[in-house]
Amino acid sequence: MLSLRRSIKYPIQSYIKHNVRFCSNTLFQQTSNETKNDHKLSLRQAEWNLAQLRYAEHPLILYSNKLQEQVEFMSPQQLRAYKHKEILKEKRTLRQLQKQPLIAEPQRSVNVDDNNNNNFPNNWMEDYEFYEGNDDGKHPPYGTADNSISPSSVPCSGCGAHLHCTRTNLPGYIPAEIFKGRTNKELQTITCQRCHFLNNYNIALDIEISPESYVETISRIKDEYALAIVIVDLLDFPCSIWPGIGDVLGHKRPVFVVGNKVDLLPRDHNNYLAHVKSCLKDQMLQCGFDSLNIKHISLISAKTGYGIEELITQLHKIWAYKGNVYLVGCTNVGKSTLFNILLNSDYCRPEATDLVRKATTCPWPGTTLQMLKFPIHRPSDIRIYQRFQRLTSERSQKYAENANRRQKAQKTGDINAARLVGKIGRTFVKTEETVDAFAVSTGTQPIVALNERDPRYREAKWCYDTPGVMHPEQFTELLTTQELQQLTPPNMILPRAIRLKPGMSLFLAGLARLDFLECKYVDIDWVKVFVFSSLCLPLVITHTENAEKMYKEYLGTEVLSLPNGNEARLARWPGLKSSNEVIQLVGKYEDAISSEIVLSSAGWVGLRVPYASDCSFKAWTPHARGIFVRSPPLVPYAERLVGKRIRNSLAYNLGKPFTFKK
16 A cells, blocks of 8 residues: 655645746747847746747747757756766766776667678678688688588577577577587587677677567566566566466466566655565556465566666575576567576576576577576575575675665765666685686687586576567667666666656657646646656757657757658658547555556656546657556655756656655
């Protein structure tokens, strides 16, 4: 049950219609050169005139944060804040360059059938140890395919697809120049062409993968007594919970629910993690999971390591060594990243850590194509005790570090200090010498790989990284890799607040749109809307009657930002489609967000509907995908995380994504 405190009160009278001023040249066009040059104007009048000049050339736009950032129309106060922000940005960039001098280029999606897209070295096959070269020194850009050679039974150590050289656009392909004549033991040490390009050249190759193959791979565990760890992207649920996952796993399947990317959620009150767990459990029950089968719910960050040690402890305590463990979930929720972390933790056998290659990870959906696995370390009593001793010895240091980070966040407002982080240690180390399979040496190195027929692994239990399933309500496959990188926030989500009046439409870049239709029972002037998304996605407000015209005019420009590209790219963009049903929201609280509307992969909006009022909205996304109403909201106290309203604007100043209030 959501506990709401009356810490922030806005009486209904504050919403009643009155003369609210906001910048729109369609409603106020009294600015002239005389008043602009009049030095006797008050500061408020001067800022009002600047606000009108900012939108003089954009009659269809009522508000745009991109246009608000135009330096020539900033007030002196805004200009000082802007310069200060730029100085901090330069210092931050300089520190990053000092730590990491080489910055990788953004990923590019390349069609393997297009020979003109040669944005990588021609001698890329020389990266492979077993490539012997051609006599004439010439070969196709992606190598030679040979249908006469049978595929192998050896999976790629990066994505799990079986290695072959038959077709360039199938998972697991490597050129015949490398594949031909290789033994199974040699193939176990190399990755397919797609994983190689992702790891070395940051390029995602387009390959043919049918959705049926995903379901077929996962359905193998339906009749097996095993644990399923269902991973959910907390920034994109319920769109990251595949609707048929319960049927595929079986109704009696024991399940661990893991909410990933918790470090990116804003902290609106001290008990926010328990509230997120409650919301996640409610959503899993709505998706068809039985509460008796949900054995544990964890909140983790596969990027910062938060919650991983607690997850391993619960796996040892609840599941122990009863059967295999499968990491399942939709694409791009962090399965492969979690798999790599568990591979280097107490959950994996120490001697097998260096013999199992890490899974390929990147922002592009579907990097894992078949199952990867590692042997689970049996949690005997003595091992559990040794692990408990290590965690206990580290506990005091952990508490001290967390206290210092919290104190720093409160004093300086540093977002990184408020972010959830965790350390992952190793209690057990390998007791025998093994050859490092990835060591670089000029001499001949023996080929070392995990031998599953070894007597030590004959009765072993395994942890599997399964391929992801593309949710039908996601639209990430419509975006390029560069656009996907802008979609994911790099730090904690900073809520952005705006005022929306009936008859207005809010655009979240070119990816989503929200129309405020009307409000019944109470005659209000505006509703406060909180946007939770990456700051790379700009906000634009216009009249609903001008929304279609404005979208067509500014699509592909900096005002809407995404999607971007040439005319051919924009011609393939499907545009926005509205949901069939009008969303009716009733105000439940006076001091918190009533409900949230999920806009698929773009983010979500929180609506603070006045108490006892009934407001109607309509949401738009590509193909009308991923439009859901979430109640109770994930971040109910977003009011605490935003600043004051900007004068002569529909928007509010940015605040901090964290607070330490109860």
